[in-house]
Amino acid sequence: MPSTSLLQALFAQPTADAAALLLDVCAHVPGIVFAFSAEGRIVFSGGRDLGALPFDARTTIGADYRQVLAGHDVALRDIARALAGEEFETKSEFLGRYYETRYNPIREGERVVGVIGIAHDVTNHRRMEQELQTSQTLYRTVIETTDTGFVMLDKDGLVVEANDEYLRQAGFESQEQILGRRVTEWTAPHDIERNAEEVEKCLRFGMTRNLRIDYLDAKGHITPIEVNATYVYVGGEPRILALCRDVTERLAAESALLSTEQLSEAVLEAVHEAVVVLDSDGRIVAVNEGWRAFMRGFAFAEKMETGIGADYLALFEHAATEGVEVAATCAAGIRDVLARKKQQHSMEFSVGAGPARRWYLKRATRLERADGRVVVMHVDVTERRRQQELSERSARALNTLLELVPVGVFQTNAQGECVYVNPTWSRITGLPAERAMGHGWSEALHPDDRLRVFAEWERAIAAGAASTIEFRFAPPDREVVWAQVQVVPLRDARGQLQGHIGTVTALSARKARELAREAAQPPASARPARTGSDRGRAASALQRDARTGAFEATSVQAWLADAWRSGTAPSGLALLRLEIDHATLPRARATPAEREEVVRTIARIASSLLREGDVVARHGEEGFLIVLQDASLAGARACAERVRLAVERAAWLGASVTLSVGAAVRAAGGGELEDLFLAADVALEAARQRGGNRVAVADEADGTRA
Known part of the structure; x- marks a missing residue:
């Protein structure tokens, strides 16, 4: 700090010599030294750090500090305090740096003649303090959170x-x-x-x-x-x-893990099968008593470790020397599971030979949530293999028997579809086995017997009971064959129907002649109620559709026209017109063969629901005509509803098939045949217009009604 006398001389007579002398003295003072006169003029600036200021302080000598420091309110306030006679220290920011400044008023007696100040640059020290404070704050925050x-x-x-x-x-x-x-x-x-x-x-x-x-x-x-x-x-x-x-939580988890491991060990020991657990390298990390007993059956197990720590894959090399023929394949499958190429591997292998030979099923499964561990289970399946071999021998013997028996044998599923026929069945019917599957067997039926056979077959399926029926087959390359078919149901252990099995026996020539004489008489369902020559003429006029077994519509129409002309048509005659709803049998998705099968099935269903003397005929590609004798309007509606509902409820292999039905009854006063057909057609169209799958009845008073 310059002496007071020197500073007083500077303020009293501010000569160049005094300033130079003071400048030399202050050159050794750390910081910045400055002095102001009582009037606020800058009379001196010096010190070792003067050059750190962003301007040349020497050019401000003689200037008013208020002009030089304009805008620096803190500095202006501090200088004014010092000129007022206050001695103090302060810390403040000036031009981007921090200074610690001491202000000393210079007095002559009681009068202040000027102020001298020394400012030390404490910027770096302040930054260190701030960083330390920040570090301490962070430290405390980390500690507390x-x-x-x-x-x-x-x-x-x-x-x-x-x-x-x-x-x-x-x-x-x-x-x-x-x-x-x-x-x-x-x-x-x-x-x-x-x-x-x-x-x-x-x-x-x-x-x-x-x-x-x-x-x-x-x-x-x-x-x-x-x-x-x-x-x-x-x-x-x-x-x-x-x-x-x-x-606390970690110890609880460790305890739970220990409990889980103990439980796993208990479960392993409770399992009778041989079980090992492998780590991702194929080494055994857990075994049970079943495994230890299993390994005691191998001689090599007495000379090497087969328990925890053993190389499981290496055991197969030794097992191959003791009769395990597929040891290499087993080892390859285990390697694939360990390498994550597959989730599971299983195969059967045998140990030993002759009566002592035993079979095992080995199943290896990778545990995704257990560090790639693999559980390998060895299940003794010897008894199952022996039973399987016995079953296979029995099946071969049965197949041989079925190949040789002189009667035809067939089997169906629960829906009545054929699933098997033996060679004798094909010889009797003239139909190859592959064509007999499903409903293809019906192709072998004599056209005149189809309707009756279908009805009997539907009743047998519905009743689930044994039945016997005699009818004709019509092989394409030889004479008609009369046969007797006996069918019995197949049920599972719970009594549920699984299908039917039946035999086909070709009848003797005498029986064939006897049945032929009976067949020469017209079937009851084909004979309208007539007498004399009219009944014979009507029966001979009716012809059957070869594909469905139903009568042909043109034949039925001719018969009805003949009855109308002769005046023998009964007054209680009802006519039903049936059509398959196109929405339930789309042509774009159903093949011709599938549509034809649907038509045949509907013919069988309808025939099974009619009375003796009623007639069902195919009409067009997907329609039918049913003639009911001695039927009222209510009876016709009831019959139509039975047929419609039976078709709707039938099994259609995942599809849905429905019918629209129009019914009309011959007027009490007679009327023309064309009017009866027209009324049935109008009623059919009304049923279809109302969305299908319904019955509409023609009412002579006010048209049709549903």
Whole structure:
């Protein structure tokens, strides 16, 4: 600091020599030295740090400080305070840097003749303080927010600082409750001695790692803690900094894992089959008694390890020498599972030969949530294999018998579809086995017997009982064959119908002649109620559709026209017109063969529901004509509803088939045949217009009604 006399001389007579002298003196003063006159003129500036200012301070000599420092309110205020006679120190920012400044008024007597100030640049020091403060704030934030407990002890083992998590672990609410105390005071009795020893070790050796102790709070609650401590110096004083973690959840998880492992071992031992668990390298990590018993059957097991730690794949090399023919294949499958090429591998293998030979099923499964471990189970399937071999021998014997028996044999499923015929059946019917499957067997029927056979077959399926029927087959390349068919139901252990099995026996020539004479008489369903020559003429006029077994519509129409002309048509005559709803049998998706099969099935269903003397005829590609004798309007409607409902409820292999039906009854006064057909057609159209799958009846009073 320049002398007072020198400064007073500067203010009293501001000569160049005085300024130069003061400048030389201040060149050795750290910081910036400046002086103002009582009028506020800058009379001097110097000091070692003067050059750090962003302007040349020497050019401001003689200028009014208020002009030079315009805009720097803090500096202006401080200089004004000093000129008013106040001596003080201050810290402030000036032109981007921080200064610590001391202002000293210069007096002559009581009068202030000027002010001298010395400013020290403390920018770097201030930044260090700010960084330290930030670091301390971050440190405190981490300590107070982490789930790790922090506690600091002095060299005597007394607590000097702790965070909130440590307080929670130790069972306290505030630092005041534990400061100056030893941690052994809240250590569980069984850990006090060990805890004290570890504190002493930390003071001597500098650290303690993974110390497990229990803390005991005032309520008797124990908190398990894991401690890692380090010897440090804080402010030159030795300290122990301990990081403490609450391991309650970890210990619970370890306990649960142990319980799970014990349970797994118990389950393994409870399983009778041989079970091993492999790690991802194929080494055995767990076995059960079943496995140990299984391995006792191999001689090599007496000379090598086959339990935990053994190489499972290496065992197959030895097993191959003791009769396990597929040992290499088994090992390859296990390798694929271990390499994650497949989730599971299974195969059967045998051990030994002759009567002592036994079969095993090996199934290896990778456990996705168990570090790639693989469970391998070896199940003794010897009895099943022996039963299978017996069944196969029995099946071969049965097939041989079916090939040789002189009667035809067939089998159907629960829906009445053929699933098997033997060679004799094909010889009798003239139809190859592949064409007989499903409903193809009906192709072998004599056209005149189809309707009757279909009706009998539908009744047999519905009743689920044994039945016998005699009818004709019409082989394409030889004479008609009369046959007797006997059918019995097949049921499972619960009594559920699984299908039917039947035999076909070709009848003797005498029986064939007897049945031929009976067949020469017109069938009852083809004979309208007439007498004399009219009945014979009507029967001979009716012809059947070869594809469905139903009568041909043109034949029925001719018969009705003949009855109308002769006046023999009964007055109670009803006419039903049936058409398959196109929406339920779309042509774009159904093949011709599928549509034809639907038509045949509907013909069978309708025939089975008619009375003796009623007639069903095919009309067009997907329609039918039914003639009911001695029927009222209500009776015609009831019959039509029975047929419609039966078709709707029939099994159509996942599809849905429905009918629209129009019904008309001959007027009491007679009327023309054309009118009856027209009324039935109008009623059919009305049923279709109302959405299909319904019956509409022609009413002579007000048209049709549904």
